[in-house]
Structure formats: C-alpha cells, structure tokens
Amino acid sequence: MGRLAHWALGEDGLSLYVIPQADYLPGERVKVTVRFADGAVPATASFWLVGHAAKGTRRVEVFRQPRPPDVLKKERDEAQAEARQCQEDKARLLAEREEPGGLMGAVWLEGAGVVASKSLDSQVRKPPANALGLEVAWSYSYTPTGETNPAGVVVRLRLLNPGAEPWTLAGAALVDSAGEEVELARWPLAPIPANGAGAVVVGIEGERAQLGCPCTLKLWEDAGPRTVTLGNVEFPVNQQEGP
Template sequence: MRGCLRGERVKLTVLFADGAAPESASFWLVGHAARGARRVAVFRHQRPADVLNREAAEARAEARQCQEEKARLLAERTVPGGLMGAAWLERTGAVQSEGILDDVKPQAGNALETTGARSYSPPGSVAVRLKLLNPGSEPWSAAGAVLKDSTGAEVELSAWQEAAIPPGALGFVVVGADTPEEQFGCSCILKLWEAQGSRTITLGNVTFSKVKQAPTSE
C-alpha cells in the first residue's frame, strides 16, 4: 500500500452495488516499507438475507445466554444460599422484614407480573425479594435495579437470581444494597431492568420495616 507509513493502518469499507447480501465489507490495510499495491480486489460469496438474519439472531441469543450464565456464576460465588445465606444475614442482628405485596403499586405496562414481594432491612442495608410471573415469549433476567426515595434520591441495587425466568413461569429475584437505613424510612419506587431489551418492572410504595438495634451478645 503506497503513500502510507510503515505499519500505518487504514480502515476501508466496500459497498457492493448488486444489492445482494452482505451489502458491505470492512477491512484494514497495513502499510509496508517494501511492498505495495495499486489495486486491491475484493470478492465475497453472496448469501441469502434470511440466512444472515438467522445467524445474527443466533449470535444475539448466544450472547444473552452467556451474560445470564456469567451473572449466575458471579452470584453463586458471592452470595451464600439456603441456611448459609440466612445465617449470613443474621450476622449483625435480627433481620427485619415484612410482606409488602398488598401495598406495592405496579406500574402499568410492567413486563412481568408481581405475585409476591417482601422487603428486608438488616442493619446498614436493604433488600427486596420479588416473585415474578413472566407472561412474555422470551426469558427474563434482571441486569440491575434502582431504588428511589421520596426526595428523588436514587441508590443503585445489585440484582441476583438463580436463573432467567422462562416464558409463562414463575421465578424469584432479589435486589439489595448497603445503604443508610434512615434514607428509606418512607415509601420508595423500585425499578428493575433486563440486560438487553426494554422490558422493565416498576413498583411504587415499597416500604421497609424500621430497623431495631442489633444485639451485641452474639
């Protein structure tokens, strides 16, 4: 490639005029001190558009599955389960909790139906466990969540679940964060979202029990 410095990289994009798929191709040309070419010929094998669309959909599905698997492995590494998890929450004293399903106010257009809700307030932190029904045609997995208090202040929450909630099935999601307990002494708004796509869940009037002083004898 003449006219370029040695090792210089130039990205080129070729547009094909016949209208077949793929419609374009991009590649890099790298400068060389002794070799150069005045012309570069580009050939491509034509492929039906439906084949390319199917491969793109498969790639997106594989990427989504990898993200969900990564989230599950990270959760298993950082969060104890079963009795171990309960014992861990009890490490600083009795855990205050309350069922809030009858009080929460789901937003119209929520992607999933809330069939169970319970809030937890160990000293110095808050958490909410939701039981959700997925009425959609695709699995749903929480990628993140945020809790907003009555003043508009927001706290980002970590989200954990064993697996994505399959279509037409029930599943549990737990969200929580370490935060000053007095910040959420009033009703809050909780919002969860998925990794890819626009399906969200928003719940109003989320409350937490007042935290009692943790015992120091244990």
C-alpha cells in the same frame, strides 16, 4: 417522547420536568431549546432528551459563563470522590455476582442484630405497563444491635413472565422519596422462563441503604424494553414482621 409537566426559572438555572408518554420508544429523541433574554452571547442553548426504558438522569448542569477556579476545583474533588465510591460499589457488586453476601444470601448474619421483614403484597403499586406480573413481594432490613439505622435493605419478589421469551434481570435501582436513585446488587442471574415464574432478590448495604421511603423499585433487562416498576416500597424498622 413526553409532555412538559412543569418548569421553574431560578436566578441561576432552569428546571424542566417531563412526564413520558406511555408509547414512547427507548432511544427516541426530543430537542429542547432555551433562549436567553439578556442579549449576551450565546443567545440560545439546545439539548436533546433521549428516552430510556428504565434509567434517567435526574440533574444536568450546563454553565453559560466562565466559573471561578476555586469552584471548579471543589467540584472536581467532589466528582473524583464520587467516582471512587462508584468504583468501590462496582467492585462489591461484581464480587456478589457469583452468590449474594450479607443480608441477601444469609439466613443467619454474622454478629448481633435484628433482621425484620415486611409483606408488600397489599401496598405495592403495579403499573399496567409492567412487563412481568407480581405474585409475592417482601422487604427486609438488617439493623445492628445498638444502632437505629439499617445496615442493609433487601426486596425479594416472585415474578410471573407472560411473554414468549425468557426475562433476565440486568439491573435494579431504588428511587427514594427525594428522587435520589441508588443501584442495587441482584441475585439470582438465571432468567425467568417464558410463560413461567421465578424469584429475584435485590438489595444494598452500607450508608446508601438508609433511604427515605416510600421508594420506587425499578427492574430492567439488558438493552430490552421489558421493564418492571413497583411503587410504594417500604422497609421494616427494628421489628420482626415476617412469617
């Protein structure tokens, strides 16, 4: 599935970084075994790395020894708060399935603010393995009056489908320069026809829109191997750069 690019041993953990091979298949599994040198039990721990066409888990924590109750309680509270946030995000995304809201669907936003746009055509990186071609790419940001941070960011793409089957966007995510990944709302949901072209719009609003860029944009089908990855995606700040 890949080769071990880097590993780092710390006082309380081990970090592994894997670079996937270009020909690995979704669902392919690789076993990794860690052996402990202190002679305590357990002496080893094994993990399975499972390939996915677009998604990945950035961090997995496995603890060898029992942990203090106060630490577990704190982590439980944090996990519950994160789960609530995910539920709220999910509800918002589902509400936007019929038609996009906010910056994604409006030419004029309610309230005062600055909508800025930026052409990405000359800077975005397009890996050869992408399933679709890129014809046009624009990024947008909305900053309320008096604020310095954006309240929403959007990317609009016109994609070319050279395949013999339609391509339907099932999910989208942005990965910022620190490696943090956020899921994006998406529209429209109509497929891009075989040997044809179509536009897609993806974006996010709220605090999670304040990303450290340049970012990587990932698009994928539902349970399909045809994915699109675009690197060096940036958003304009408080200025109009569009046509």
